[in-house]
Amino acid sequence: MDYADLRESVFEANRALVREGLVTLTWGNASGADRASGVFAIKPSGVDYEALRPEDIVVLSLETGKPVRGAMKPSSDAATHLHLYRHFASVLGVVHTHSPFATAWAQAGREIPCLGTTHADHFHGPVPVVRALTSAEIRGDYEANTGAAIVESFSARGLDPLARPAALVPGHGPFAWGATVRQAVDNAVALEAVARMAVWTRVIGGDAGPLDPVLLDRHFLRKHGPGATYGQPEGGAR
Numbered sequence: 001m002d003y004a005d006l007r008e009s010v011f012e013a014n015r016a017l018v019r020e021g022l023v024t025l026t027w028g029n030a031s032g033a034d035r036a037s038g039v040f041a042i043k044p045s046g047v048d049y050e051a052l053r054p055e056d057i058v059v060l061s062l063e064t065g066k067p068v069r070g071a072m073k074p075s076s077d078a079a080t081h082l083h084l085y086r087h088f089a090s091v092l093g094v095v096h097t098h099s100p101f102a103t104a105w106a107q108a109g110r111e112i113p114c115l116g117t118t119h120a121d122h123f124h125g126p127v128p129v130v131r132a133l134t135s136a137e138i139r140g141d142y143e144a145n146t147g148a149a150i151v152e153s154f155s156a157r158g159l160d161p162l163a164r165p166a167a168l169v170p171g172h173g174p175f176a177w178g179a180t181v182r183q184a185v186d187n188a189v190a191l192e193a194v195a196r197m198a199v200w201t202r203v204i205g206g207d208a209g210p211l212d213p214v215l216l217d218r219h220f221l222r223k224h225g226p227g228a229t230y231g232q233p234e235g236g237a238r
Contacts, residue, residue, distance in 0.1 A: 006034050007057040010041040013181045018049045020189050028097040029075040032181035033085050038062050040085055044072035083147025088161040093181030095188040098173045101195035106168035114211045115201050120219035122190040124163040132170045166191045
């Protein structure tokens, strides 16, 4: 199998990161999973986005983590993506960037507070920051341990990955994900936007605190879940 459709969708997702201004140089990657085929596809390591082609996208086994298609080395973050796919069953797309505002919150080791309804439309509460890795974890299987720290944080807090589709890794940067690779990109875009708004809200000052939980629920649940009312019915007017 050449996994052409999967590779094309992951290629488009990686190029979208450039169009959305979320990556500088080669700082970032997007991946997508096909659980029926038991694989995920990810950007190759260090390849300039302008030179990237669909056939360059590397396909790896979800079971072994080993490449099954593609001649290039996969992203150095592939093991982090793999860990998220293995433990977040609802996730089919993962994005990692070093977008400036979300990365600034990660470097500060601070969660992004939910200060307004724009944030609540995408994230059902603050964007969590996970624990720092230990020296042993950094010296060991660093990328896989990064994924493990994210999964550990969500498990300990009882968080639904699709309700909080992003996390900040201290001193490193943001990871976002979604039920599709396109949704993962959209969530990475939203993450950077709310990170920037939160910074400016703090700079301006005033009495801004966490959003009223009732308003938070109202905005999140009208766009997500079985009772969502946002958008058009499937097959409806475009």
